Amino acid sequence: MATAGEMKALKKRLINALLYGPVQVVSYSYNGIRINHADFKRVATAISKNAVHVIVGNVPPDAAAMYVVSGDGENTFFVPKMSYGSVNHEKASIAHEAVHCILDIRKTVVPAITTEVMAYITTGILHMYFAISPRQGKDNLRDDVFMAANKVASIVVDEKRRALDATMPELQELAAAIQNHPNYSMTLGSTFSWGEDGVEGA
């Protein structure tokens, strides 16, 4: 059983991962939907106010972390362990999940593939800034997702093109890689959404 002090420290790591470091310079739009540091700060504030909950556990073995948009107003970050958020690839995953939370707070209902592409653009940018190899070795299909995300990140960071859309070949490659992964098979449904219904108190 986690102590209150351990939970406080975990939340502080999640909050810090959203306020400090390269997440501060993440800035892009996808299909006209903008994401930048002010959005990540909004998620950090929501965690600090307990408008968004943090739970240790319930993460599938092949997932890094999870943000669940639920229909009854309970919006939760699930992380796999109490020490989560200590290392850079975990900080990148926290920012990925935060993108899901941002769209939920804003009630931006888009097809699940759109929110997943946006989340992986963020993952790719942070992997680039943290100088993490896109090959995490979890599984080959996920490596394809990371490689495609890295190519998109290069457009944003190296070429300084911040307005991205689904017609760009690199973005089509990223969407296809995500849809090819069994974890994201529901994103093959062109209208399926996670149901971003808002976060009370955020």
Ligand SMILES: [Zn+2]
């Ligand atoms: Zn995601």
